[in-house]
Amino acid sequence: xxxxxxxxxxxxxxxxxxxxxxxxxxxxxxxxxxxxxxxxxxxxxxxxxxxxxxxxxxxxxxxxxxxxxxxxxxxxxxxxxxxxxxxxxxxxxxxxxxxxxxxxxxxxxxxxxxxxxxxxxxxxxxxxxxxxxxxxxxxxxxxxxxxxxxxxxxxxxxxxxxxxxxxxxxxxxxxxxxxxxxxxxxxxxxxxxxxxxxxxxxxxxxxxxxxxxxxxxxxxxxxxxxxxxxxxxxxxxxxxxxxxxxxxxxxxxxxxxxxxxxxxxxxxxxxxxxxxxxxxxxxxxxxxxxxxxxxxxxxxxxxxxxxxxxxxxxxxxxxxxxxxxxxxxxxxxxxxxxxxxxxxxxxxxxxxxxxxxxxxxxxxxxxxxxxxxxxxxxxxxxxxxxxxxxxxxxxxxxxxxxxxxxxxxxxxxxxxxxxxxxxxxxxxxxxxxxxxxxxxxxxxxxxxxxxxxxxxxxxxxxxxxxxxxxxxxxxxxxxxxxxxxxxxxxxxxxxxxxxxxxxxxxxxxxxxxxxxxxxxxxxxxxxxxxxxxxxxxxxxxxxxxxxxxxxxxxxxxxxxxxxxxxxxxxxxxxxxxxxxxxxxxxxxxxxxxxxxxxxxxxxxxxxxxxxxxxxxxxxxxxxxxxxxxxxxxxxxxxxxxxxxxxxxxxxxxxxxxxxxxxxxxxxxxxxxxxxxxxxxxxxxxxxxxxxxxxxxxxxxxxxxxxxxxxxxxxxxxxxxxxxxxxxxxxxxxxxxxxxxx
Numbered sequence: 001x002x003x004x005x006x007x008x009x010x011x012x013x014x015x016x017x018x019x020x021x022x023x024x025x026x027x028x029x030x031x032x033x034x035x036x037x038x039x040x041x042x043x044x045x046x047x048x049x050x051x052x053x054x055x056x057x058x059x060x061x062x063x064x065x066x067x068x069x070x071x072x073x074x075x076x077x078x079x080x081x082x083x084x085x086x087x088x089x090x091x092x093x094x095x096x097x098x099x100x101x102x103x104x105x106x107x108x109x110x111x112x113x114x115x116x117x118x119x120x121x122x123x124x125x126x127x128x129x130x131x132x133x134x135x136x137x138x139x140x141x142x143x144x145x146x147x148x149x150x151x152x153x154x155x156x157x158x159x160x161x162x163x164x165x166x167x168x169x170x171x172x173x174x175x176x177x178x179x180x181x182x183x184x185x186x187x188x189x190x191x192x193x194x195x196x197x198x199x200x201x202x203x204x205x206x207x208x209x210x211x212x213x214x215x216x217x218x219x220x221x222x223x224x225x226x227x228x229x230x231x232x233x234x235x236x237x238x239x240x241x242x243x244x245x246x247x248x249x250x251x252x253x254x255x256x257x258x259x260x261x262x263x264x265x266x267x268x269x270x271x272x273x274x275x276x277x278x279x280x281x282x283x284x285x286x287x288x289x290x291x292x293x294x295x296x297x298x299x300x301x302x303x304x305x306x307x308x309x310x311x312x313x314x315x316x317x318x319x320x321x322x323x324x325x326x327x328x329x330x331x332x333x334x335x336x337x338x339x340x341x342x343x344x345x346x347x348x349x350x351x352x353x354x355x356x357x358x359x360x361x362x363x364x365x366x367x368x369x370x371x372x373x374x375x376x377x378x379x380x381x382x383x384x385x386x387x388x389x390x391x392x393x394x395x396x397x398x399x400x401x402x403x404x405x406x407x408x409x410x411x412x413x414x415x416x417x418x419x420x421x422x423x424x425x426x427x428x429x430x431x432x433x434x435x436x437x438x439x440x441x442x443x444x445x446x447x448x449x450x451x452x453x454x455x456x457x458x459x460x461x462x463x464x465x466x467x468x469x470x471x472x473x474x475x476x477x478x479x480x481x482x483x484x485x486x487x488x489x490x491x492x493x494x495x496x497x498x499x500x501x502x503x504x505x506x507x508x509x510x511x512x513x514x515x516x517x518x519x520x521x522x523x524x525x526x527x528x529x530x531x532x533x534x535x536x537x538x539x540x541x542x543x544x545x546x547x548x549x550x551x552x553x554x555x556x557x558x559x560x561x562x563x564x565x566x567x568x569x570x571x572x573x574x575x576x577x578x579x580x581x582x583x584x585x586x587x588x589x590x591x592x593x594x595x596x597x598x599x600x601x602x603x604x605x606x607x608x609x610x611x612x613x614x615x616x617x618x619x620x621x622x623x624x625x626x627x628x629x630x631x632x633x634x635x636x637x638x639x640x641x642x643x644x645x646x647x648x649x650x651x652x653x654x655x656x657x658x659x660x661x662x663x664x665x666x667x668x669x670x671x672x673x674x675x676x677x678x679x680x681x682x683x684x685x686x687x688x689x690x691x692x693x694x695x696x697x698x699x700x701x702x703x704x705x706x707x708x709x710x711x712x713x714x715x716x717x718x719x720x721x722x723x724x725x726x727x728x729x730x731x732x733x734x735x736x737x738x739x740x741x
Contacts, residue, residue, distance in 0.1 A: 012036065012051070019088045021049055021095070037098065046098045047083060052166050055090035060165045064092050067163035074138070078129035080149065080159040092166060096159070100152055104145035104213070113216045113243075116250065116280050120273070122148075125156035126206065127273040133161070134199045134269065141197060143205035144187045145212075186218045190232045190260050193445060200262040203269045207257035210276070215242035219258070225468060225482055228445055229427050232260070247283040250276065427472075427479060431709075438709055439737040441477045443470055448729035450716045452495040452502070454516070457720045460727055461502050461516075462735045463490035469504045471516070474720070474727070474737055481519040485512050491533050496541040501558065503544050505532025511546050513558050525561045527554050534577040536586070545586045547574030553588045555600060567598045569612050576626045580650060581633030585613055587650075589624030593617060595638045597653065614653035618646050626716075628677040628684070637684055639672035645686045647698075660701045663688040674716045679723040687714025693728050695740050705740040 011034065016023045021038040027048065028035050038049040056064060068085035071094075075081065084095035104122075108114055126148060130140060140147075140160060147160035189204035191197060212218050219236035220227045236258050239251045253275045259265050266272040427443030446465035453460055459480065463469045469483040469490055488507035495502050495516065505511045511525040511532050530549035537544055543564060545555050553567040553574055565586075572591035579586055580597070587597045597613040607613055619640035626639040635656065639645050645660040663672050663686065674687040683704070687693045691710035696703045712731035719726055729735045 017041075018049065018051070018091075019086050019093070021047070023049075038095070048096045048098050049093050050096070051091050051093045052162075052169075053091075054169065056087060056092050056165070056169050058090075060169050061087050061090075061092075064163050064165035064169075067165055068092075068094060070138075071161050071163060074133060074136070074161065076129050076132045078125045078156045078158055079133070079161070080157045082161070092163075092169075094162075099149065099157060101149040101157065104148040104150070104209075107150065108145065108213055109216075114213060116214065116246075116276070119210070119213060120277050120280065122150070122156055123206075123210065123273045123276065126158060127270045129156070129158045130202050130206070130269045134202070137199075139197055139199055140202050140205075141192070142184060142187075143202050143209060144184070145209060148209075185224055185227050185231070186220065188228075188231060189262070191262055193228055193231060198262050199269075200265045203257050203265050203272050204259075204262075206269060207254055207272065211236065211239060211254055211258070214246065215239060217242060223482070225443075225445065225466070226427075229443055232445070233427075233442060235260075247279065249279040250283060253279050427477060436738060439475070439477055440709070441472060441735040441737070442733060443472065443477075443479055444468070444733050444735075446489070446733060447712075447731040448715065448733060448735055449489070449491050450493045451718055451727055451729045451735055452493050453718055453720055453727065454495050455497055455499045455721060457722055457725075460735065460737070461493050461495055461504075462729055463493035463504055464733075465489035467506075469493055469502070471502070471519075474725070483514060483519050485514065485521050485524075486510070491531055492535045492546075494535040494537050494544075496537045496558070497539055498541040500541070503535050503537070503558065505535050505546060505548075507531045509548075511535060511544065513544070523559065523561060525556055527556060527561065527563060527566075528552065530573070533573065533575050534588075536577045536579050538579050538583045539581070540583065543583075545577045545579060547577040547588050547590075549573035551590075553577055553586060553596075553598060555586060565598065565600060565610055567596075567610075567612070569596055569598075569615070570594065572623075575623060578627050578629050578636075580629055581631065584633075585650075587627055587629065587636055589627050589638055589640075591623045593619050593621045593623060593640075595619070595624050595627060595636065595648065595653065597636075597650070613651075616648050616653035616655070618648065618655050619644070622671075625671065625673045626675045628675050630677050631679060631681045637675050637677055637686075639675040639686055641669070641671040643670050643672060643688075645672055645675055645684065658701055660684070660686065660694075660696055662686075662694045662696065662703050663690075663692070665690070674714055674728075676717045676719055678719050679721065685717045685719065685726055687717045687728055687730075689713045691730065691732070693717060693726075695726070707736075707738060707740075709736050709738065710734070 011026070011029060012018060012023050014023055014025060018038070020041050022041060023036050024039055024046070025037040026034070027037055033050050033052045036049045036051070038047050039045065040047065064087065065085060068082070072082045072085065080099065081097050082094050083097060086093055133140060138161070140158070142160045147158065149157040149159055151157055187205040187208045189197070189201035192201050208219060220230040220234065222230070236255065239254060240246050240248065253272070257265050257272045266275060427441060431438050431440055441462070444462065444464040444466050448462050448464045450463040451460055453474070458474060459471055460474045461469055461471045467484070467486050467489055471480045472478060473480065483504065486504065486506040486508050490504050490506045492505040493502060500516055501513055501522065502516045503511055503513045509526065509528050509530055509532065511528070512521055513523040513525070514521045525546070528546065528548040528550050532546050532548050534547035535544060542558060543555055544558050545553060547553050551570045551573060554563060555565040556563050567588070570588065570590040570592050574588050574590050576589040577586055584601050584603070585597050585599050587595065589595050595616040599607040599609050599611045599613055601609050603613070619638065619642050622641035624638050624640050628637045629635070629650065634650050636648050636650050637645055638648070643661070643664040647656040647659070648654060649656060663670050671689045672686050673689060676685050678684065681698070683695055683697055685693060685695045691708070691712050691714060693707040693710070693714055694703050695705040695707070707728065710728065710730040710732050714728050714730050716729040717726060725737060725739050727735055727737045
């Protein structure tokens, strides 16, 4: 074939030749795959071809073919068989049997709720299929009604097994408008969201489907991020409240399968369905009732064969027609209703007790993949973008359906407008830490990298590796809005001093200015060539200083992006920036171990605007993670990987020992990652990799309070404008609001 693939959104037309198949009819066209009824050129057998988009990269071709060959070996009466696979003109495709069918989504709507008597025979077939796949260590990962087919013989066929190479290939592009995005999250297990899918994740998804089929409603509703948070932390609403006729024992079985911890679910998916049947049978015995068979349904109609037209001048290479043309007609399938299937006894283990309530703080998450220098910044247990996106539903191994791709792409899809979220239940709760009241905000799905108070002290904006910035009430934790303008993890956030705007910086290389009340994006600054690690507003709210992995510090107009200064001097990425009181200079810290100060105005006869004022190297070769100016602008506090917080003069960088060494550990290195000077100038707060936060007095460098509410690295700390309250953001996915007295 030769050369790299060209990205095209194509539709293949009737009569075209694709590999060893002729296109007969188009069945459906999605954003990431097109399905066609095809005929083999060898035996004239009608099959279904699914052509995946985008085209494969060269290095993924062999992976796709190897993984598809494994899936082709799945041979079970209730799994839709994959008969062939291939790559044509860089387009990967799978060939499955042509089976006229309806999906569970087609058959059972919210108003048409089947009884458990009707469902059980189907559930047993689904469980049998999953158990077979699980026996080969293959997870499905996308169990939902759309992927459960019922053929005209009233047999279940499970579809949706897709090679992992397809998901990896899709991740390199940003696809917008994927309809499966919102549907998938409703069925996704908590551990899948965290990137740790296990075989029991399919059991959770099946239990969600059973819950919905029985009561007509999903356990959780809301925006994507709200549902994801509920999947992680909120017990499902009691099923009996929605359907009082369901016994408590049946409800307990379903709730066991919906346990947040996979270890608390049934040992196998067949054990789950077996327990359902056992309790269903017991409920009839205990009530003294007789099972009444469902009324007979009409036999399925005979579906006429699809007429096969002779191919029309097939070309050896498929022609490409832009998808803006009218789509080919959809193959019609007659409407029919499935007849009842007699249930069969299944031995089940005893149902477990309902899972206990989860603690407020979310459970520990996996460590990031340390495959780039950026991982150093978060190698203290933060969940990196690669782990979060590439492993969202844990389907890097074979057998995963579109689940993790759909979830990860949802997190990189730019919404046309922010999602406003008026939470019925705030994603926060008060707890006691160090015998003090603390508000723990757990609304993020991944490490929280930065936070900023509103100037009036009422709200907090927090930025996360989940690619969102959330604005929420500092007292109640109630979410005000979610900003979703970035396509990759958000590293920095800052609230303008006039309270009107927020600026956020991201791995996507942009800094975006948006309305703090409505979330409307006002301007995108694209002057950097790499991740924007740090942001700071001038006191007049007119200019923004930004620091980036591209080694530059840039000062630009917040309204139109006009570049005022581009400071060059750091030899590695910039991790922190901060305006000096009076806007006369901007300080910056870097991976290169230096703290530098840059003039933004003329400094008498000493420095011109744009000059470097000083370069302080007191942290040695250890990176400078954070900095904070004293309120009077005379001193700078810098936090480093050498486990110290150092003070230096703001005019020339002269060190002002002694340094604060409360973070130092003898057993291991404990870098200091965050620092903030109190508004009255008397105290400094600093957070470290171990998850500790120290409040210490500037005079004498003595610790006055130690906060230990976090489980992982403290990436950011900030005082409220009145200096009475502190907020700390962590790799444990939380922001915690607390006081020292």
